[in-house]
Amino acid sequence: MKLARDTWLIFQRQLKLLLRNPVWVFVGVFQPVMYLLLFAPLLKPALNAPTQAEAYKIFVPGLLVLLAIFGGLFQGFGLIAELRAGVIERSRVTPISRFALLLGRSLRDVVSLMVQAVIITLLALLFDLRVFIGDLLLAYLMLALIALMTSAVSYGVALKVKSEDALAPLMNTVAQPVLLLSGILLPLAFAPGWLQGVAKWNPFSWAVDGTRALFNGDIGNDRVWQGLSIITVLAAAGVYWAARQFARSVR
Amino acid sequence: MIQTRGLRKSFRSRAGREVKTVDAVRGVDLDVPAGEIFGFLGPNGAGKTTTLRMLATLIEPDGGQATIAGADLLKNPGEVRRRIGYVAQGGSTWDESTGREELVLQARMYGIGKAEAQRRAIRALEAFQLTEFADRKCKTYSGGQRRRVEIALGIIHEPKIVFLDEPTTGLDPQSRAHMWDEIRRLRTDGMTVFITTHYLDEADALCDRIAIMDHGEVVAEGTPTELKREISGDVVQVGLDVSATGEAEKLLDGEEYVNRLELLDEGGLRLFVDEGATAIPRILRRVDAAGLDLKSIELHRPSLDDVFLTKTGRSLRES
Numbered sequence: 280m281k282l283a284r285d286t287w288l289i290f291q292r293q294l295k296l297l298l299r300n301p302v303w304v305f306v307g308v309f310q311p312v313m314y315l316l317l318f319a320p321l322l323k324p325a326l327n328a329p330t331q332a333e334a335y336k337i338f339v340p341g342l343l344v345l346l347a348i349f350g351g352l353f354q355g356f357g358l359i360a361e362l363r364a365g366v367i368e369r370s371r372v373t374p375i376s377r378f379a380l381l382l383g384r385s386l387r388d389v390v391s392l393m394v395q396a397v398i399i400t401l402l403a404l405l406f407d408l409r410v411f412i413g414d415l416l417l418a419y420l421m422l423a424l425i426a427l428m429t430s431a432v433s434y435g436v437a438l439k440v441k442s443e444d445a446l447a448p449l450m451n452t453v454a455q456p457v458l459l460l461s462g463i464l465l466p467l468a469f470a471p472g473w474l475q476g477v478a479k480w481n482p483f484s485w486a487v488d489g490t491r492a493l494f495n496g497d498i499g500n501d502r503v504w505q506g507l508s509i510i511t512v513l514a515a516a517g518v519y520w521a522a523r524q525f526a527r528s529v530r
Numbered sequence: 531m532i533q534t535r536g537l538r539k540s541f542r543s544r545a546g547r548e549v550k551t552v553d554a555v556r557g558v559d560l561d562v563p564a565g566e567i568f569g570f571l572g573p574n575g576a577g578k579t580t581t582l583r584m585l586a587t588l589i590e591p592d593g594g595q596a597t598i599a600g601a602d603l604l605k606n607p608g609e610v611r612r613r614i615g616y617v618a619q620g621g622s623t624w625d626e627s628t629g630r631e632e633l634v635l636q637a638r639m640y641g642i643g644k645a646e647a648q649r650r651a652i653r654a655l656e657a658f659q660l661t662e663f664a665d666r667k668c669k670t671y672s673g674g675q676r677r678r679v680e681i682a683l684g685i686i687h688e689p690k691i692v693f694l695d696e697p698t699t700g701l702d703p704q705s706r707a708h709m710w711d712e713i714r715r716l717r718t719d720g721m722t723v724f725i726t727t728h729y730l731d732e733a734d735a736l737c738d739r740i741a742i743m744d745h746g747e748v749v750a751e752g753t754p755t756e757l758k759r760e761i762s763g764d765v766v767q768v769g770l771d772v773s774a775t776g777e778a779e780k781l782l783d784g785e786e787y788v789n790r791l792e793l794l795d796e797g798g799l800r801l802f803v804d805e806g807a808t809a810i811p812r813i814l815r816r817v818d819a820a821g822l823d824l825k826s827i828e829l830h831r832p833s834l835d836d837v838f839l840t841k842t843g844r845s846l847r848e849s
């Protein structure tokens with residue numbers, strides 16, 4: 280009860296600050312929109328897809344997962360600014376729940392990701408993408424869990440390294456291989472066997488497959504529940520670990 | 531209200547490949563009764579902030595124990611948090627928020643309901659003369675206005691004790707005087723106020739009692755008057771060229787009316803004597819006879835700086 284109240288308090292505050300400067304939500308969505316408009320048209324011939332809509336069914340889920348991963352991973356920068364301003368220390372002397380300090384922030388990130396995902400989905404609809412609403416909502420759940428995990432991890436790491444200079448290369452180093460090994464841009468079905476083998480160990484690869492299956496209307500596909508379960512477990516672990524960083528001393 | 535025993539903290543820091551241990555606080559015993567303004571006086575790096583952060587539950591002590599407003603610091607930090615307020619040395623407001631938003635949020639973080647939080651924010655804004663700027667973003671505030679918001683944040687939940695880490699650093703003399711009044715008002719309201727400072731005059735004028743800290747240890751504790759009285763007699767400061775200082779030291783060190791003698795970095799000596807009025811003519815004669823060039827001579831009552839000097843061998847003004 281206290282956790283819910285405290286989380287809501289932090290969430291409200293963070294959302295209010297975000298809305299005061301909503302331009303960041305749109306800056307974040309700008310790059311994926313560019314991909315959607317300028318890169319996706321190449322895919323129909325490249326993938327040998329029968330229609331443009333088929334190509335989008337493969338590409339859009341990947342793009343959304345990409346957005347969730349990157350959107351989350353770079354949230355830590357804002358937290359470092361807050362650390363420097365003393366806002367975190369000020370929160371830590373109050374009896375507020377440390378879980379709430381993290382969850383309130385991460386949920387704000389999830390909401391801002393959802394807005395971006397809806398913008399991209401709507402645009403894709405213009406290009407004849409068609410998805411069942413139920414499948415789409417389940418796909419959004421997957422995205423929300425990914426964003427929850429990556430933003431929590433980013434906050435946790437930010438509290439550990441405490442400087443932008445360390446956070447930026449770290450996040451990039453983690454994100455690049457994760458990205459390439461998840462078949463985000465093109466399905467790993469095209470990959471040689473060894474690459475597929477390595478990708479099996481990348482949880483995001485399962486998430487991407489699951490999301491693609493959902494966009495394909497294939498809700499019974501094993502990858503859907505597998506992807507959701509893997510990401511749920513990881514999100515819970517990420518949130519737990521990051522909340523502990525909030526509880527530990529930070530300077 | 532606050533009782534500490536043997537509070538210790540060391541930091542490991544890395545400089546290149548070397549790992550160094552800094553003993554920031556080494557065994558602090560304090561007893562602060564309720565309702566007073568207690569001052570922590572010490573130079574940069576003395577360990578004031580580290581002690582405060584331990585007492586405010588922000589860092590865990592390596593050793594020792596403390597009871598704060600009746601709650602045990604180590605066993606029950608959650609209860610300590612509810613009973614104290616803490617205002618950090620480096621500020622704690624967010625550029626993009628307004629003063630009012632910060633105050634309401636702070637009250638809410640202490641579990642206070644929304645309506646009551648808003649009422650308290652209004653009262654705090656009035657008390658600290660901030661109403662005019664209440665709905666402007668913090669980044670537009672002057673240093674003094676911002677500091678006032680921060681102090682208001684520290685007491686919005688009406689704690690029994692408030693820790694203020696250097697509340698007046700960076701303020702102009704007028705804002706400082708205002709801040710002193712605010713702090714005295716907190717005492718009138720029944721709060722125990724624990725401040726740190728490296729201003730001698732602040733410790734002297736504002737604090738009921740002070741502890742002087744140096745290199746992680748409390749070297750003296752008492753009311754400003756008590757501490758100064760401990761150094762009996764007067765202080766005579768003799769201005770000399772650096773080159774002449776050594777010789778003068780030899781001349782005067784043996785004199786029976788000189789209780790203690792300190793060299794000044796900028797040249798000259800500080801002599802602790804029983805009675806300045808009779809010592810000065812004798813000092814003058816002695817220095818003159820040796821043909822040394824005496825530039826100035828001053829007599830003053832011992833200050834807190836002299837207390838610091840006798841306890842640590844250094845002057846607070848120089849460090």
Ligand SMILES: Nc1ncnc2c1ncn2[C@@H]1O[C@H](COP(=O)(O)OP(=O)(O)OP(=O)(O)O)[C@@H](O)[C@H]1O
Pocket residue numbers: 530541542543552553554572573574575576577578579580581619728
């Ligand atoms: N997180 C830390 N890591 C390493 N060393 C630290 C840390 N915090 C403080 N120190 C060291 O501990 C010592 C005491 O620092 P502290 O901040 O308590 O001093 P202070 O009395 O508050 O000084 P000032 O008047 O400058 O604020 C200093 O030598 C400082 O460098």
Ligand SMILES: [Mg+2]
Pocket residue numbers: 578579580619695
């Ligand atoms: Mg300090």
